[in-house]
Amino acid sequence: GESVGLHLPTLSVQEGDNSIINCAYSNSASDYFIWYKQESGKGPQFIIDIRSNMDKRQGQRVTVLLNKTVKHLSLQIAATQPGDSAVYFCAEGVEGDYKLSFGAGTTVTVRA
Amino acid sequence: GAVVSQHPSWVICKSGTSVKIECRSLDFQATTMFWYRQFPKQSLMLMATSNEGSKATYEQGVEKDKFLINHASLTLSTLTVTSAHPEDSSFYICSARRKGTDRETQYFGPGTRLLVL
Numbered sequence: 001g002e003s004v005g006l007h008l009p010t011l012s013v014q015e016g017d018n019s020i021i022n023c024a025y026s027n028s029a030s031d032y033f034i035w036y037k038q039e040s041g042k043g044p045q046f047i048i049d050i051r052s053n054m055d056k057r058q059g060q061r062v063t064v065l066l067n068k069t070v071k072h073l074s075l076q077i078a079a080t081q082p083g084d085s086a087v088y089f090c091a092e093g094v095e096g097d098y099k100l101s102f103g104a105g106t107t108v109t110v111r112a
Numbered sequence: 113g114a115v116v117s118q119h120p121s122w123v124i125c126k127s128g129t130s131v132k133i134e135c136r137s138l139d140f141q142a143t144t145m146f147w148y149r150q151f152p153k154q155s156l157m158l159m160a161t162s163n164e165g166s167k168a169t170y171e172q173g174v175e176k177d178k179f180l181i182n183h184a185s186l187t188l189s190t191l192t193v194t195s196a197h198p199e200d201s202s203f204y205i206c207s208a209r210r211k212g213t214d215r216e217t218q219y220f221g222p223g224t225r226l227l228v229l
Contacts, residue, residue, distance in 0.1 A: 032216045034218075036220070041223070041225075042222055042223060043116075043205050043207075043220035046114075046217060046220075095216065098216055099158060100216065100218060104154075
């Protein structure tokens, strides 16, 4: 399943399939990006980050892709599991500023 | 590591009372702590940034006399909602940035749900 972030803030995906969550960021000066996962009633949980000098970074079952040309960020989750159901936020920041700006969030629902 | 706690996890209070929320970094020292507010089904809105031993920097539109922030040590920041009113009901989340790192990653607490009657 794939979302387009700001235009389709929800994503329904079959368990076991791969998920792609998209984020369009606004500040061309941003050089640091983070994906967070927030489960209902809890604080955001760090998933993975990437700096602007990279275009891809992999973690455990997750991959973040960065396209600076079109200011687009995506999070790929492999073999989506029920525990992946949550709201996913992308956040952008400028090195040295320390503040993060959060996107609207995409709600991911995993179907059994 | 990088665990952040908040206390209390939820609080119900009467209108006009003040409520204090604590944010602690449990296994690291935090150069900077941040306070956010989140309404249902919305994103996080940064309220203020606090550095240990100095005054907090508030975002535009956030009343500093209403939301008092104290960053007493490298592991503790508090947010006091003074004279709380029903419109202050929200989910308040803190985050902390690890001292000694050049990364902007913030580690979040579990949040405090405030309900003002």
